[in-house]
Amino acid sequence: MDFQLNxxxxxxxxAVQAFCIDQLPMSRLRTMEGGxxxxxxxxAQMGDMGWFALSLAPDDGGVGLGLADAALVFEQAGRxxxxxxxxxxxxxxxxxxxxxxxxxxVGGVERPAAAIDGATMPAVIEYPDxxxxxxxxxxxxxxxxxxxxxxxxxxxxxxxxxxxxxVADLPQxxxxxxxxxxxxxxxxxxxxxxxxxxxxxxxxxxxxxxYAAERFQFNRPIGSFQSIKHLLADMxxxxxxxxxxxxxxxxxxxxxxxxxxxxxxxxxxVVASGAVEKNGDMAVQVHGGMGYTWEVDVHFFLKRGLVAxxxxxxxxxxxxxxxxxxxx
Amino acid sequence: MDLRYSENDxxxxxxxxxxxxxxxxxxxxxxxxxxWAERRAYDQRWQKMLFDAGYAGxxxxxxxxxxxxxxTEQLVYYEEIxxxxxxxxxxxxxxxxxxxxxxxxxxxxxxRRAHLPGxxxxxxxxxxxxxxxxxxxxxxxxxxxxxxxxxEYVITGQKIWTSFAQVADFCEMLVxxxxxxxxxxxxxxxxxxxxxxxxxxxxxRNMSDTTEFSxxxxxEVRVPVSNRVGDENAGWRVAMTTLSFERGTAFMADQILIGxxxxxxxxxxxxxxxxxxxxxxxxxxxxxxxxxxxxVDALDALTKRNVSAIARAGDGIPDMNLxxxxxxxxxxxxxxxxxxxxxxxxxxxxxYDDIEVDGHxxxxxxxxxxxxxxxxxxxxxxxxxxQKNIIAERVMGLPKEPTWTSN
Numbered sequence: 001m002d003f004q005l006n007x008x009x010x011x012x013x014x015a016v017q018a019f020c021i022d023q024l025p026m027s028r029l030r031t032m033e034g035g036x037x038x039x040x041x042x043x044a045q046m047g048d049m050g051w052f053a054l055s056l057a058p059d060d061g062g063v064g065l066g067l068a069d070a071a072l073v074f075e076q077a078g079r080x081x082x083x084x085x086x087x088x089x090x091x092x093x094x095x096x097x098x099x100x101x102x103x104x105x106v107g108g109v110e111r112p113a114a115a116i117d118g119a120t121m122p123a124v125i126e127y128p129d130x131x132x133x134x135x136x137x138x139x140x141x142x143x144x145x146x147x148x149x150x151x152x153x154x155x156x157x158x159x160x161x162x163x164x165x166x167v168a169d170l171p172q173x174x175x176x177x178x179x180x181x182x183x184x185x186x187x188x189x190x191x192x193x194x195x196x197x198x199x200x201x202x203x204x205x206x207x208x209x210x211y212a213a214e215r216f217q218f219n220r221p222i223g224s225f226q227s228i229k230h231l232l233a234d235m236x237x238x239x240x241x242x243x244x245x246x247x248x249x250x251x252x253x254x255x256x257x258x259x260x261x262x263x264x265x266x267x268x269x270v271v272a273s274g275a276v277e278k279n280g281d282m283a284v285q286v287h288g289g290m291g292y293t294w295e296v297d298v299h300f301f302l303k304r305g306l307v308a309x310x311x312x313x314x315x316x317x318x319x320x321x322x323x324x325x326x327x328x
Numbered sequence: 329m330d331l332r333y334s335e336n337d338x339x340x341x342x343x344x345x346x347x348x349x350x351x352x353x354x355x356x357x358x359x360x361x362x363x364w365a366e367r368r369a370y371d372q373r374w375q376k377m378l379f380d381a382g383y384a385g386x387x388x389x390x391x392x393x394x395x396x397x398x399x400t401e402q403l404v405y406y407e408e409i410x411x412x413x414x415x416x417x418x419x420x421x422x423x424x425x426x427x428x429x430x431x432x433x434x435x436x437x438x439x440r441r442a443h444l445p446g447x448x449x450x451x452x453x454x455x456x457x458x459x460x461x462x463x464x465x466x467x468x469x470x471x472x473x474x475x476x477x478x479x480e481y482v483i484t485g486q487k488i489w490t491s492f493a494q495v496a497d498f499c500e501m502l503v504x505x506x507x508x509x510x511x512x513x514x515x516x517x518x519x520x521x522x523x524x525x526x527x528x529x530x531x532x533r534n535m536s537d538t539t540e541f542s543x544x545x546x547x548e549v550r551v552p553v554s555n556r557v558g559d560e561n562a563g564w565r566v567a568m569t570t571l572s573f574e575r576g577t578a579f580m581a582d583q584i585l586i587g588x589x590x591x592x593x594x595x596x597x598x599x600x601x602x603x604x605x606x607x608x609x610x611x612x613x614x615x616x617x618x619x620x621x622x623x624v625d626a627l628d629a630l631t632k633r634n635v636s637a638i639a640r641a642g643d644g645i646p647d648m649n650l651x652x653x654x655x656x657x658x659x660x661x662x663x664x665x666x667x668x669x670x671x672x673x674x675x676x677x678x679x680y681d682d683i684e685v686d687g688h689x690x691x692x693x694x695x696x697x698x699x700x701x702x703x704x705x706x707x708x709x710x711x712x713x714x715q716k717n718i719i720a721e722r723v724m725g726l727p728k729e730p731t732w733t734s735n
Binding site for chain 2: 001002003004005006009068209212213220221223224225226229230232233234236237240241242244245247248250251252255257258259263264266267268270271274316318319320321322323324325326327
């Protein structure tokens, strides 16, 4: 057992971080507001780096690393608020031609539940104008749809970097995989979602630490006050717990003999989802009035977290799955 | 990142599991009453069994009676103890998890030979004399003094929250040896035999209705200078080593045990009714079980990350910056478990004892104890507030609060 990053993993993190610093600074992301949310050239570079092909077997055109390595990339994606349907394109690598290389942008959505009593919720499609292919996930499998054929309203999005489209009658689509593959996507997707959330939670923590160190009130940095320190320490504990469980879930997927990967994945999502939401709220609080402005970056990270919290039927569904595993 | 146990670890696991299967039957149930002599005898008997079988001090060196194995095997040991329902370390806690590791790191060879084998064999029971009525979170302000008189220190003062003092043979003690020096620089770490004249132990009754810890009074107690660990007035540095172990690895066994606790709580919630339905069918209770089980998993993962960090660092001393994160998360998790447990059992919570329903023992007492005892965890071994200051100041590099003086 050596549950720390190995040398290759540390190199991978360094490389992805350097790419993000260069290609995805907040100054650039802010110019992408109102657009499709994906820059084709950047996406292709992400493909070259292996963002989508990393955990795909070499025989299928992938890099052949594990989900643990992919989780490290997704953590950095979260730390830099990288936009675009990265998770869906990663999951689709090997199934949709061109996804692995970043030549084809693949988005995805869970099929909304049929109405029981009242109206069926419309499907909320993320990055509708950037995706070449849309995959719909339901209990029966994966279904492929051409997003260009979808009609619907394009409302103002909550996350400025996650444009959305409301589609009232989502077509059935062409089935490309069965229930088993769909279940696998959910499991791996929960882990990648958790990894993204860990990165968001980490960035929210350190944005707040930086601000608390430089913001003076009462002739002192506000970070010298215990009331602020304790909020920051709570953020740190949440990030570390989420990171540990997310890595554990990814490693469990890669090394199935060590435990129940489905339980570990659901647990990772629960812990990381709590971390990103609470760290987001506390980051606004620590930044004071500035934290509530558009100008300060905090809201971008919080909002991305709120978007991710809705994926895979949300946090409480994962909590139910963990609970069920206690008595099965 | 690798979470697999080695073949060696797994061989150790199956050997230990087989041994525990029979040993737990032989030792029987630990007494839970306040007869501390009886509890000492039971815990010593269990420790002797472990020692004779080669399962005491898993990662301690062989020359001091340990097994000489890795910290990972120590982790396997805790997992198997939890799985088998075997007794935990009990009154051996301070000796095996604070004083022993501290003497191993900071003591001299004579001290190691004098105490470490006895701690592992269960013949030496230890207690901790750090806190005082006026020195809690501000531990370095401690006043209990030791005055040098030839080859002896003469100790006068008071200690408090001294767990197992009434049955301990030795006390790991912090004393003030230089009242003129700055507070961190006049402290010395001493080994104090508890049978010396001038020591009085007064047990304290706590809110969980046990007398686990005591006040201890020292009236001109004479201790040989050779009982000093580290240099005179260098005790703060020795104490920081003790606290690294206390916050870093001392609670590993309990962290693993709570996995079993949440499992038991889920099972109980399906057998007990509150407000006209099974507790399990209350969506908030069920989801909180899910949230807490997820947090328990995360704590386990974080513990493994820290064990790997200790193994990589090579000096065997837990990193305080990592340890405080685990301690904070662990204390809060136990308190949430305690609150949920009482919600699950409803009005059975009025009975501070196990209750029987239709001939089935519902084992509710453990949950009530959890509800109350968990409140001590965010205070003992450094309050959560002190741990949070440590994170903010050492991990994040934020400035300390300005010093406040009354004059």
